[in-house]
Amino acid sequence: MTGPLTPIGTSLKRTDGPSKIRGLEKYAADYYPANFLWADVKRSDHPHALIKGIDLSHVRGLPGVLAVLTHEDIKGANRIGVPEMDQPVLADQKVCYKGDPVVLVLAENKAVMQEALHKIEIDYEVLPAVFDPEDALAEGAPVLHENRSGKNLLIGGAIEHGNGMEAFQVCDAIVEAEFDLPYQEHAYLETEAGIACVDDEGVLEITASTQTPWRDRNELAYALGLPVDSIRVIAPYLGGGFGGKDGITVQGLLGLAALHSNGRPVKMWTSREESFLASTKRHPGRVHYRVGCKEDGTLHAVSCRIVLDTGAYASLGGPVLALAMEHAAGAYRIPHALVEGFCVYTNNPVSGAFRGFGAPQVLAGLEQIIDMLADKIRMDRLEFRLKNVVSRGDETGCGVWMSNSTGIIPCLEKVKEHPFWVQQEEWVNQAGPFKQRGVGIAAGLQGTGYGPMVADIANAKIELLSDGHFRIYSGVADMGQGNNPTNVQIAGEVLGQAADYFELLQPDTACSLPSGSSSASRTTYTFGNALKTAATILKERILTRACNMGLGIYAEDLLLSSGKVFHLTSGREIPLANIAASMSPEERISSYAYTAPVAKHPDSAGSAIRAAGFPHRVFAFACHLARVEIDALTGEVEVCDYLAVTDAGRVLNPQIYEQQVQGGAVQGMGYALWEDFRVENGEVLTRNLASYILPTSMDVPDILSLPVETVEETGPFGMKGLGEIVINLPLPAIANGVAWALGRHIFTSPLTAERILLTMEKRQAE
Amino acid sequence: MIIHFTLNGENKNLDCAPDCRVVDLLREELGHTGTKEACGSGECGACTILVDGISKLSCLMLAAQLEGHAVTTIEGMSKGEELHPIQKSFVEKGAVQCGFCSPGMVMATADLLQRNPSPDRKEIREALSGNLCRCTGYQKIIDAVESAAAEMRDDA
Ligand code: FES
Ligand code: FES
Numbered sequence: 077m078t079g080p081l082t083p084i085g086t087s088l089k090r091t092d093g094p095s096k097i098r099g100l101e102k103y104a105a106d107y108y109p110a111n112f113l114w115a116d117v118k119r120s121d122h123p124h125a126l127i128k129g130i131d132l133s134h135v136r137g138l139p140g141v142l143a144v145l146t147h148e149d150i151k152g153a154n155r156i157g158v159p160e161m162d163q164p165v166l167a168d169q170k171v172c173y174k175g176d177p178v179v180l181v182l183a184e185n186k187a188v189m190q191e192a193l194h195k196i197e198i199d200y201e202v203l204p205a206v207f208d209p210e211d212a213l214a215e216g217a218p219v220l221h222e223n224r225s226g227k228n229l230l231i232g233g234a235i236e237h238g239n240g241m242e243a244f245q246v247c248d249a250i251v252e253a254e255f256d257l258p259y260q261e262h263a264y265l266e267t268e269a270g271i272a273c274v275d276d277e278g279v280l281e282i283t284a285s286t287q288t289p290w291r292d293r294n295e296l297a298y299a300l301g302l303p304v305d306s307i308r309v310i311a312p313y314l315g316g317g318f319g320g321k322d323g324i325t326v327q328g329l330l331g332l333a334a335l336h337s338n339g340r341p342v343k344m345w346t347s348r349e350e351s352f353l354a355s356t357k358r359h360p361g362r363v364h365y366r367v368g369c370k371e372d373g374t375l376h377a378v379s380c381r382i383v384l385d386t387g388a389y390a391s392l393g394g395p396v397l398a399l400a401m402e403h404a405a406g407a408y409r410i411p412h413a414l415v416e417g418f419c420v421y422t423n424n425p426v427s428g429a430f431r432g433f434g435a436p437q438v439l440a441g442l443e444q445i446i447d448m449l450a451d452k453i454r455m456d457r458l459e460f461r462l463k464n465v466v467s468r469g470d471e472t473g474c475g476v477w478m479s480n481s482t483g484i485i486p487c488l489e490k491v492k493e494h495p496f497w498v499q500q501e502e503w504v505n506q507a508g509p510f511k512q513r514g515v516g517i518a519a520g521l522q523g524t525g526y527g528p529m530v531a532d533i534a535n536a537k538i539e540l541l542s543d544g545h546f547r548i549y550s551g552v553a554d555m556g557q558g559n560n561p562t563n564v565q566i567a568g569e570v571l572g573q574a575a576d577y578f579e580l581l582q583p584d585t586a587c588s589l590p591s592g593s594s595s596a597s598r599t600t601y602t603f604g605n606a607l608k609t610a611a612t613i614l615k616e617r618i619l620t621r622a623c624n625m626g627l628g629i630y631a632e633d634l635l636l637s638s639g640k641v642f643h644l645t646s647g648r649e650i651p652l653a654n655i656a657a658s659m660s661p662e663e664r665i666s667s668y669a670y671t672a673p674v675a676k677h678p679d680s681a682g683s684a685i686r687a688a689g690f691p692h693r694v695f696a697f698a699c700h701l702a703r704v705e706i707d708a709l710t711g712e713v714e715v716c717d718y719l720a721v722t723d724a725g726r727v728l729n730p731q732i733y734e735q736q737v738q739g740g741a742v743q744g745m746g747y748a749l750w751e752d753f754r755v756e757n758g759e760v761l762t763r764n765l766a767s768y769i770l771p772t773s774m775d776v777p778d779i780l781s782l783p784v785e786t787v788e789e790t791g792p793f794g795m796k797g798l799g800e801i802v803i804n805l806p807l808p809a810i811a812n813g814v815a816w817a818l819g820r821h822i823f824t825s826p827l828t829a830e831r832i833l834l835t836m837e838k839r840q841a842e
Numbered sequence: 843m844i845i846h847f848t849l850n851g852e853n854k855n856l857d858c859a860p861d862c863r864v865v866d867l868l869r870e871e872l873g874h875t876g877t878k879e880a881c882g883s884g885e886c887g888a889c890t891i892l893v894d895g896i897s898k899l900s901c902l903m904l905a906a907q908l909e910g911h912a913v914t915t916i917e918g919m920s921k922g923e924e925l926h927p928i929q930k931s932f933v934e935k936g937a938v939q940c941g942f943c944s945p946g947m948v949m950a951t952a953d954l955l956q957r958n959p960s961p962d963r964k965e966i967r968e969a970l971s972g973n974l975c976r977c978t979g980y981q982k983i984i985d986a987v988e989s990a991a992a993e994m995r996d997d998a
Binding site: 557 | 870873875876880888915919933936938940943966968972978979981982984
């Protein structure tokens with residue numbers, strides 16, 4: 077039976093829905109191969125220490141323990157990471173954070189595993205450690221990676237635009253503040269997981285919950301000392317990622333385990349506690365802003381100093397800092413800017429990619445400062461923004477050229493017209509007893525793609541199968557955002573097929589083509605572009621072949637539709653299966669490489685920052701509004717209503733679009749209000765979901781999502797990346813609402829009830 | 843020890859360690875990997891199953907506690923390809939993103955709608971507050987439960 081056509085712009089039901097909702101879709105965590113062994117690691121007890129010796133004598137002979145491995149068993153470089161390969165699969169000379177893996181155990185069951193891990197004895201010589209990034213930059217601080225010339229500075233640099241600091245002398249109003257931004261834990265429901273085995277041909281096959289199958293394969297080859305073509309990585313649907321699986325999690329350990337398991341498959345699946353200890357987080361940091369404007373409300377100068385704590389290893393700290401710096405002037409035209417950034421090693425847990433990638437940290441600060449400045453010159457907060465935001469062709473304060481679709485003004489205008497904004501005073505004044513209300517807004521942007529750091533390429537592949545159906549070889553993992561079903565919709569549009577004429581193969585380095593990571597708001601943009609062209613090429617081949625087969629003289633007279641080709645004038649048709657039968661296997665496969673456009677390099681940023689991905693060319697924009705109510709007795713903040721207006725280009729599928737907006741806004745509310753990941757002296761204090769408070773269904777309101785549909789000429793069917801812009805603004809929008817309610821800004825987040833109460837007490841005391 | 847229970851209507855007599863967690867029994871021994879584990883300590887709801895129609899967290903139950911009871915997992919909700927109305931509305935309303943929370947959400951919803959066939963949005967939010975979802979922001983899940991409730995009332 078053929079389903080209805082679901083063209084671009086309609087809500088095709090996600091094709092991954094039925095198998096997931098029946099519990100039949102297999103995630104990496106769901107594989108239990110026959111005769112498998114568990115793999116797990118003994119992690120460091122110290123934030124910084126030399127490994128003097130490892131005593132495995134009580135473990136090696138334990139019944140049920142098949143292998144116990146240390147760095148000595150690793151044949152390759154024992155280093156993973158991108159772009160900086162500084163993280164060992166198993167620690168060798170020293171450990172750099174409390175959680176560094178040291179010994180890998182393969183065991184028959186979890187009980188034996190526990191016993192074995194317990195009995196491993198590691199002799200450490202404790203080294204002085206450093207936990208604050210500013211301290212880590214100071215002369216004489218303990219150095220984590222001795223081979224680095226910059227000591228603990230992973231990457232640093234400046235963006236200068238106009239006259240930098242001098243410009244403040246002619247400002248009529250200046251506001252300055254320093255913001256403390258917390259860690260955020262991804263807390264995807266599927267913790268890091270995977271299986272591995274070495275097959276009969278000697279190929280190491282890893283099925284893992286990963287956003288980066290292609291990069292993993294390269295890193296594994298280097299770390300484990302294997303040829304790239306002897307490694308196969310498969311990425312099934314992920315049970316969430318959000319950046320936390322943007323790179324190797326368990327894959328290095330799994331690969332090593334499978335090389336020492338006597339041919340048996342191995343499985344790893346981290347517990348929630350281990351996931352909290354050892355997975356990457358959103359970079360915590362300090363952001364110091366100074367922003368000045370003219371009397372008439374024209375922004376004139378911005379300075380910003382960003383210090384991010386990347387923890388023990390680089391992970392994606394470099395690109396995160398570059399992106400934070402690029403977004404530090406927000407979506408505003410500011411003629412003079414100085415942005416300095418430092419991403420610093422400490423003996424804390426590792427920070428890395430997280431949805432938003434540095435932008436949430438800076439926009440949290442900037443958008444509160446903008447409110448404060450508007451108040452200072454007594455200008456309406458929304459008008460102040462409208463007066464200063466970029467239009468297409470402008471440069472932001474950081475010298476980033478808005479060469480492509482730029483819809484921030486319509487975003488602000490939609491908020492301005494909305495009753496939530498129009499009736500803000502009335503709503504605030506209607507607060508009940510012991511309640512204090514405020515309405516906050518925030519505006520911002522997010523770059524799509526990698527920037528000029530590495531080529532942003534996707535290779536799509538699509539095949540006409542012999543039965544007349546089509547197979548899409550997805551090159552980019554789907555961590556839940558729905559790029560796979562969107563691929564079906566894109567190919568369906570080009571080929572005139574209903575969704576049930578497609579099957580979709582998940583990324584597998586053995587049969588799909590390298591297409592980069594599922595990240596950076598690039599997934600649908602880059603792969604979708606490649607797929608659209610690959611499908612168009614295949615369509616031409618099919619129609620030409622139909623002409624060959626006598627269906628017509630001109631391909632223009634033919635219509636490709638579900639399962640067949642029609643001759644429009646005669647009404648005759650040929651089933652696609654017949655056309656497939658007349659094509660060679662090679663002809664039935666079409667592939668296309670798409671490279672995303674990059675911006676010209678403005679000279680405003682230093683070379684290190686440019687090399688880390690500055691600047692982007694295509695941007696999404698948004699303005700969010702939060703109506704908040706504070707309980708004056710408990711300090712708790714309720715977000716009563718929430719409006720998200722987004723310019724992510726054309727909407728390909730309204731339902732999937734809303735999924736991103738709603739989910740991102742709520743994840744941002746968690747960042748703003750509750751998610752308090754505590755680390756003290758390198759020790760993770762927040763170890764489970766009882767103490768790490770994720771938003772529940774009771775804590776959040778319905779989100780009202782309004783799209784502003786600019787047309788992005790470079791995007792497939794006019795779209796641009798949406799996944800990240802949605803998380804950049806909840807924190808500042810809520811903080812601005814809270815500031816209205818309390819009469820003062822709080823510069824440290826999350827805005828927990830405790831922090832709010834403290835602020836109220838202080839205010840009363842004054 | 844040998845335990846006897848029914849799983850999605852089928853009789854099971856299994857020899858297993860009495861301290862084996864039900865979630866492990868289902869996933870590892872019986873291959874029912876639709877029941878997920880995301881915390882192992884009763885905080886997320888991903889492992890929710892029905893025992894005699896009542897929602898339970900299978901990560902907190904031991905195999906011996908199943909003796910004589912009827913267990914329903916997500917695999918038992920649909921009849922072959924034909925989805926249960928709750929499952930159907932989850933798919934229709936876009937309540938499934940990564941899908942890792944979805945089986946648990948469906949089971950918790952089944953329990954709710956048995957107790958309260960016409961919950962309002964607030965009641966749905968309360969009833970599902972033990973089930974964490976990191977992807978959806980919950981809104982489309984609430985939409986799905988509302989619409990499933992309506993459909994099931996019409997059918998009844
Ligand atoms: S796994 Fe059972 S409640 Fe989380
Ligand atoms: S859909 Fe991913 S956790 Fe709910």
